[in-house]
Amino acid sequence: MTADSILATEQAHLLQSLACLDEMRDAAERIADYGVDALASEGLGRMRAARIQHLAADASAPPFFGRTDREAEAEHPSGEVFHIGRRHIRDDSGDPMVVDWRAPIARPFYRASTVDRQGVRLRRRFGFADGRLTSFEDERLDAGEELGLASDLLREEIERPRVGPMRDIVATIQPDQDELVRADLDTSLCIQGAPGTGKTAVGLHRAAYLLYSYPERLRRSGVLVVGPNSAFLRYIAQVLPALGENGIQQTTVDQLVAHVPATRQEPVEVAVLKGDARMADLLRRAVFSYIAKPVDDVVPIVGTRRYRIPVERVRRYVDDARRSLAAGELRWDSARERLRNLLAQDVRRQREDVGGAPSDSETRKVARSQQVREFVDSVWPALDPRAVLVRLYTDPAFARRCTGTSLTDEELALLAWTGAPPRTPRLAKFSAADQVLVDELTGLLSSNDAYVHVVVDEAQDLSPMQCRAVARRCPLGSITVLGDVAQATAPWAAGSWPVTLTHLGQPHAVVRPLTIGYRVPGEVLEVANRLLAHIAPNVPPASSVRAGGDALTYSTDVATAVRRCLAVAGSIAVIVPDARADAVLGELASAGIEAATLAEELGHRVTVVPATAAKGLEYDSVVLVEPAEIVAAEPTRVGGLRRLYVAWTRAVSRLAVVHQQPLPEELTEPMEHREPAGLIG
Numbered sequence: 291m292t293a294d295s296i297l298a299t300e301q302a303h304l305l306q307s308l309a310c311l312d313e314m315r316d317a318a319e320r321i322a323d324y325g326v327d328a329l330a331s332e333g334l335g336r337m338r339a340a341r342i343q344h345l346a347a348d349a350s351a352p353p354f355f356g357r358t359d360r361e362a363e364a365e366h367p368s369g370e371v372f373h374i375g376r377r378h379i380r381d382d383s384g385d386p387m388v389v390d391w392r393a394p395i396a397r398p399f400y401r402a403s404t405v406d407r408q409g410v411r412l413r414r415r416f417g418f419a420d421g422r423l424t425s426f427e428d429e430r431l432d433a434g435e436e437l438g439l440a441s442d443l444l445r446e447e448i449e450r451p452r453v454g455p456m457r458d459i460v461a462t463i464q465p466d467q468d469e470l471v472r473a474d475l476d477t478s479l480c481i482q483g484a485p486g487t488g489k490t491a492v493g494l495h496r497a498a499y500l501l502y503s504y505p506e507r508l509r510r511s512g513v514l515v516v517g518p519n520s521a522f523l524r525y526i527a528q529v530l531p532a533l534g535e536n537g538i539q540q541t542t543v544d545q546l547v548a549h550v551p552a553t554r555q556e557p558v559e560v561a562v563l564k565g566d567a568r569m570a571d572l573l574r575r576a577v578f579s580y581i582a583k584p585v586d587d588v589v590p591i592v593g594t595r596r597y598r599i600p601v602e603r604v605r606r607y608v609d610d611a612r613r614s615l616a617a618g619e620l621r622w623d624s625a626r627e628r629l630r631n632l633l634a635q636d637v638r639r640q641r642e643d644v645g646g647a648p649s650d651s652e653t654r655k656v657a658r659s660q661q662v663r664e665f666v667d668s669v670w671p672a673l674d675p676r677a678v679l680v681r682l683y684t685d686p687a688f689a690r691r692c693t694g695t696s697l698t699d700e701e702l703a704l705l706a707w708t709g710a711p712p713r714t715p716r717l718a719k720f721s722a723a724d725q726v727l728v729d730e731l732t733g734l735l736s737s738n739d740a741y742v743h744v745v746v747d748e749a750q751d752l753s754p755m756q757c758r759a760v761a762r763r764c765p766l767g768s769i770t771v772l773g774d775v776a777q778a779t780a781p782w783a784a785g786s787w788p789v790t791l792t793h794l795g796q797p798h799a800v801v802r803p804l805t806i807g808y809r810v811p812g813e814v815l816e817v818a819n820r821l822l823a824h825i826a827p828n829v830p831p832a833s834s835v836r837a838g839g840d841a842l843t844y845s846t847d848v849a850t851a852v853r854r855c856l857a858v859a860g861s862i863a864v865i866v867p868d869a870r871a872d873a874v875l876g877e878l879a880s881a882g883i884e885a886a887t888l889a890e891e892l893g894h895r896v897t898v899v900p901a902t903a904a905k906g907l908e909y910d911s912v913v914l915v916e917p918a919e920i921v922a923a924e925p926t927r928v929g930g931l932r933r934l935y936v937a938w939t940r941a942v943s944r945l946a947v948v949h950q951q952p953l954p955e956e957l958t959e960p961m962e963h964r965e966p967a968g969l970i971g
C-alpha cells in the first residue's frame with residue numbers, strides 16, 4: 291500500500307468512527323430514565339447525563355491518534371488491529387472502532403518496544419490538522435524499528451506552541467510515564483521530577499485511568515485532585531474534562547480547609563510553627579482536656595420514675611468513650627452520642643431487670659432527656675474548633691498544660707494571640723495556618739469527606755499539618771504525590787519526601803523519579819541546573835528533549851523583550867519580582883502592550899505573573915525580570931534560589947532574561963562535579 295492509500299483508508303476509518311460516535315450519542319440521549327422507583331430513575335438519569343457528557347467531551351478532538359497491529363494469532367490469523375483514542379467507539383454490531391487509551395489492550399501502544407513487543411507488530415501514530423488526518427508514522431517493531439523520542443509526530447506535539455490552558459498528553463504518553471499512570475489503585479506513588487518532566491500531566495492522566503479501571507470502587511467517593519493555587523487549578527481544569535472525566539473534584543489545599551476565612555497575616559516563623567506536626571499533638575491534648583471526670587451519679591427521669599446510674603458506672607462509660615476516641619474509632623461528636631446511648635442503655639437494663647419491656651423509642655427518649663444531655667454537656671461538652679484554638683492562643687496556662695514537653699516556652703510565646711483577644715471565637719481573625727489547625731480540630735470532632743484516591747500536586751510545599759489535612763481526606767485509600775524538592779519554596783516545606791510522605795499517611799509510598807524534561811529547552815535547563823547544587827544537592831539534573839535556536843537571551847528592557855516574543859506564536863508570561871508587578875503592568879501599558887494579570891481569564895497573549903505565583907504554570911515564551919531581585923525577595927538565599935529555579939523553568943520555547951542588576955552568581959557559575967544536562971533524542 292502506498293502512503294496515500296493508507297491515509298485514505300485511515301481517513302475513511304476516522305469518518306466511520308465519527309459517525310458511530312454520533313450514533314452512540316443519539317442512543318444515549320434516547321434512553322429513558324425509568325428505574326424501578328424514583329431514586330433508581332434519578333440514578334439512571336445521572337448516569338445517562340454523565341455518559342452523554344463523556345461522549346460529547348472535546349468533540350473537536352480526532353477520534354483516534356494511534357493504532358497497533360498485533361501479531362497473528364490462531365483466532366486472528368491476520369493479526370488484530372486496534373485504533374487507540376480518547377474514548378471507546380463501537381459500531382452497530384458492538385465491535386470496537388476505537389479502543390479507549392486506558393483499556394488494557396491499549397497499553398502496548400505506549401509500552402511496546404523492539405525488545406518487548408507485547409504482541410505488537412506495528413505501531414502507527416497519526417498527525418492531524420483541523421480535524422483532518424494529514425500524516426502517519428509507522429514503527430515496524432517486528433523489523434527492529436523504534437523511533438522513541440525521535441518520532442517527528444511526538445516532537446511536533448511536544449513543540450507545539452502553548453496557548454491557554456494545559457492540554458492532555460494522551461497521544462504521546464512516554465513509557466516511563468505510562469508505567470506511573472497505570473499503577474493500580476492500591477499503589478501510592480510519589481513522583482519526584484524536575485520542572486517539565488510531566489508530573490502534573492501524569493497525575494491527571496492517572497486520575498482518569500483509575501476512574502476508568504475501577505468504576506465500582508470510585509463511583510461514589512472518587513478521586514480528589516489537590517493543586518497549589520487557583521491560577522494553577524484554572525490552568526489544569528480542562529485536562530480531565532477533555533479526557534471525558536467531569537466528576538473529579540479539583541481544589542487547592544486552602545479551599546480544602548477553608549472552614550473559616552483567612553483574614554490575618556502573621557510572621558513567617560509563626561506560620562512555620564503552626565505548620566509543624568507537633569501542633570497535631572497539642573490540638574489533640576487540648577481536645578482531650580475537655581473531658582471531665584464524672585463526680586456524681588446520673589439520675590434520668592422517665593415519666594415519674596427516677597433511675598440512678600452510679601458514678602462508678604458512669605465513669606466506666608466515659609472511659610469507654612475516651613478509649614474509642616483515642617483509638618480513632620470515634621470522633622468527638624459521635625463519642626458524645628455514644629455516651630448518651632450508654633446511659634440510655636443502662637436505664638433500659640434497669641427497667642428490664644424489674645420486668646419492664648422498654649421500646650427502642652423510649653430508650654432514645656432517655657438518651658435525649660434533659661438529665662442525660664446536661665450530664666454529657668458537663669463531662670463531654672460540644673466543642674467549637676475555633677473556640678479551642680482561640681483558647682490555646684489566649685490562655686497560656688491552658689496551652690502549657692496541653693503542650694506536654696513538645697513545645698518550648700519560646701514557641702508557646704510565638705503562638706500567643708497578638709493584639710486584643712477576640713470577644714467571641716466567631717469574631718476571631720484567623721490566618722491561613724490557623725485554617726489548617728481548625729481543620730485538624732474539625733477532624734478530631736467530626737468526620738469529613740473521604741476519597742478513594744487523592745492526587746496532590748506541588749506536594750513539596752506542604753507543611754506537615756497540610757499533609758495531615760490531605761491524608762484525612764484519604765484515610766483508607768491511596769495517594770499520588772507529585773512534586774520536586776528543588777522547587778520547595780514554602781518556608782514550612784519539609785524538603786524531604788520520606789518526611790512529607792509520613793505526614794501524608796503514606797510512609798511506604800515508592801518515590802519514582804522522572805528526569806526527561808518535555809517543556810524547557812536544553813540550553814535554558816542547563817543554566818537552571820547550575821542552581822541544583824545550592825538548592826537540592828541530591829536531585830539529579832534533568833535532560834531536555836527540546837532545543838531552541840534563540841531559547842535563552844539576555845537584555846535590559848522589558849517592553850522590547852516582550853515585543854520580540856510577540857513576533858512569534860504562543861503565550862507569553864512576564865515573570866516579575868512580586869513587588870514589581872504593578873510597575874511592569876504600567877510599563878507595558880505605556881509601551882502600548884496589552885497585558886493581563888493571572889486573575890484574569892486564561893488565553894491572553896501576555897500575562898504578568900508574580901514570581902511567587904508561577905509554580906506549575908508554563909508559557910511558550912517567558913520574559914523573566916530581574917532574577918537577583920526575585921532571589922532577594924525571599925527570607926533565605928536557598929529559598930530565593932529555589933524561587934528563581936521555578937521561574938526560570940516555565941518557558942517552552944524561549945526565555946528572555948531582562949536585567950540591569952548582576953545575575954545571581956549561582957546562575958553564572960558552571961556546574962562542577964555534575965553531568966551537564968544533555969539533549970536526548
Ligand SMILES: Nc1ncnc2c1ncn2[C@@H]1O[C@H](COP(=O)(O)OP(=O)(O)OP(=O)(O)O)[C@@H](O)[C@H]1O
Nearest residue numbers: 459462463464485486487488489490491808809906
Ligand atoms: N509525554 C508527553 N508528551 C507531550 N507533552 C508532554 C509529555 N509529558 C509532558 N509533556 C508536556 O510537558 C509540559 C510539562 O508538563 P507538566 O506541567 O506536567 O510538568 P511538571 O513536571 O508538572 O512541571 P513543574 O515541575 O514545572 O510543575 C506540559 O506542557 C506537558 O503537556
